[in-house]
Amino acid sequence: MRFRRRDLHALAGAYALDALDDAERDRFERHLRRCQACQHEVRGFAATASALGLAAAAEPPAGLRERVLAAATVTRQLPPVTATPRWRRALGGSRMSAAGTTRTFGMIPKIATGVAAASLAAVVALTVVTINTNNSLNAERARSQAVAAVLAAPDARIVSGPTTAGGVATVVASHRAGQIVFTSSGLRVLPSSQVYELWFLGPGSARPAGLVPVAVRGSTAPVLASGLKTGDSVGVTVEPAGGTSAPTTTPIVVLEVPV
Amino acid sequence: MCAARPGQEPAERADPDLDTLLTHVAKGDQAAFEALYDRLASSAYGLIRKVLRNPSQAEEVTQEVLLEVWRTASRFDPARGSAASWVLTIAHRRAIDRVRAEEAATAREQRAADVPVAVDEVAESVEATMDAERLRRCLDGLSELQRESITLAYYGGYTYAQVAALLETALGTIKTRIRDGLTRLRDCLGVS
Numbered sequence: 126m127r128f129r130r131r132d133l134h135a136l137a138g139a140y141a142l143d144a145l146d147d148a149e150r151d152r153f154e155r156h157l158r159r160c161q162a163c164q165h166e167v168r169g170f171a172a173t174a175s176a177l178g179l180a181a182a183a184e185p186p187a188g189l190r191e192r193v194l195a196a197a198t199v200t201r202q203l204p205p206v207t208a209t210p211r212w213r214r215a216l217g218g219s220r221m222s223a224a225g226t227t228r229t230f231g232m233i234p235k236i237a238t239g240v241a242a243a244s245l246a247a248v249v250a251l252t253v254v255t256i257n258t259n260n261s262l263n264a265e266r267a268r269s270q271a272v273a274a275v276l277a278a279p280d281a282r283i284v285s286g287p288t289t290a291g292g293v294a295t296v297v298a299s300h301r302a303g304q305i306v307f308t309s310s311g312l313r314v315l316p317s318s319q320v321y322e323l324w325f326l327g328p329g330s331a332r333p334a335g336l337v338p339v340a341v342r343g344s345t346a347p348v349l350a351s352g353l354k355t356g357d358s359v360g361v362t363v364e365p366a367g368g369t370s371a372p373t374t375t376p377i378v379v380l381e382v383p384v
Numbered sequence: 385m386c387a388a389r390p391g392q393e394p395a396e397r398a399d400p401d402l403d404t405l406l407t408h409v410a411k412g413d414q415a416a417f418e419a420l421y422d423r424l425a426s427s428a429y430g431l432i433r434k435v436l437r438n439p440s441q442a443e444e445v446t447q448e449v450l451l452e453v454w455r456t457a458s459r460f461d462p463a464r465g466s467a468a469s470w471v472l473t474i475a476h477r478r479a480i481d482r483v484r485a486e487e488a489a490t491a492r493e494q495r496a497a498d499v500p501v502a503v504d505e506v507a508e509s510v511e512a513t514m515d516a517e518r519l520r521r522c523l524d525g526l527s528e529l530q531r532e533s534i535t536l537a538y539y540g541g542y543t544y545a546q547v548a549a550l551l552e553t554a555l556g557t558i559k560t561r562i563r564d565g566l567t568r569l570r571d572c573l574g575v576s
Contacts, residue, residue: 138563139544143480144537146545168465171473173570177538178472180516183430186443190421193447197417197454202410205458276451 137163141170192283195295199308199347200276272347275299275306288312288361288378290321292343296359298382303353305382307361309337310344312377315363322368323350326358326379336368337361357382406467410457417454424468425450428475435479435541445482449475476538483541522572530565533558 133156139145140153157163275281278299285295292311298304307323315321321337334350360376402423408416428449433442453471460470523531529551536547548558 135559135563138566139537139559141566142534142537142544142562143477144542144544144547144562146543147484169570169575170566172465172469172575173566173573174476174538175466175469175472176519176569176573176575177534178431178476179427179468180519181430181434181539182426183433185425185429185446186439189429189443189447190425193421193425193450194414194418196447196451198414200451200455202412202454203456203458205410277448 134160134163137166138170141167141174191285195283195285195308196276196297198295198310198344199272199297199306201273271304271349272306275302275304275349278302282383284380284383286378286380290363290377294361294378294380296380296382298353298359300353300355300382300384304349304351305334305353305359307334307337307348307350307359308345309361310340312337312340312345314340318366319363320366320368321345321361321377322364322372323348324360324362324372324376325350325352325354326360326376327354327356331360331372333368333370334359353382355384402467403462406453406457406460406470407462409454410460420453420467421450424471427468428471431472431475432479434539435476436482441482442479445478446475449478452478480541519573522569525572526565526568527561529553529557530561530568533561534565534569537562 133153136145136149136153140150140157145153157167276297278301280301281297281299283295283297285293288294288309290313292309292313294307294309294312297306309321312321323334323337325332325334332352334352335348337348338346358379358381360372360379362372362374362376364373402420405416405420405423409420425446429442429446432445432449433439436442436445449471452474460467465473523535526534532551533544533547536542536550537544540547542550544558544562545555547562548555551558553561
């Protein structure tokens, strides 16, 4: 598909409406990087399109707010773009090569652009991995990556509820991955001889799912646990420091994981 | 942009707070993110639902979009457009991603059959508020082909080639009608 430059320029409108197919979009974005007039025009068109978008406002479903805010508490944010993003080039060869246009045309964060929503997880993971190779890999980042993968899983479900120890517990679960991410805020602070322990609660069985770290400013860092089975609930009990292999107290909260 | 402010939705340029909020979100400010949610979630959800039609899919995509806003807030540059425009651009792009992904798997007949509804719905929702009235007037100022091309592409989620097929019009004509129509709409709305 060959376009003359003038024809390319005429695609600015369709581009701003996301109405180009993949090949044309890539081609137009390459042109856009070099064409200041196009950047200006696309920006105005994008703002115009937003006016159409605002006009379509509708009340979101109940519960969405809570789920989004809960997910945000356990989602690591991208750092700002600084000098030459070497790791971006490492993403080249795919649609991600368009990342360079972020600098010339900033309406859309191009990191994930054009990637079907379902593969967002892969992008998150890829981003984390490539950053890690530039900096030193450490366990914290790897954990963030695993947590992000659960959060972005296409089948991710979020459930949260109050606990009898105060505060709120939240679980993000992916049955496909067999994993959950647990987080909480406002739980009663325990003496150092005790710990909050997580459990997968199946029919007639309780399987240990890890210990909840001590809260920082009221919130506990996300805990990633594997071994979720269909029909499991997630419970939290207070146990002696170090944890136990079976719950010894009544759970402070039991969250049913939606299938 | 200073147009189309339906109901409780904040204005864009008229309300620099939204840009400020987003810069706070970039620093991990949960309260700012809550405030941003309250002001933009209905716009994002409404737009995504209009494109996708399916409410549960729309909910899913909206959640992904708002998390993406949280995750990538540091990439927002107020010099390049308003916060609302940035969020809605992401919302529309993700809705379209979903449409394209499904198209690969699903026949288009049903959506094609829905087309006239899409156009009617625009007018309907646009009537909802005073500010939207201005958008409606501006839309009315377009030629029919311009208006149809733009609304089918934007709300209907069609590529301009698909719009050309639906309207049985030459590809090049649709391409220029979309661009000319957007230019006229932009000028009518006073978008800088």
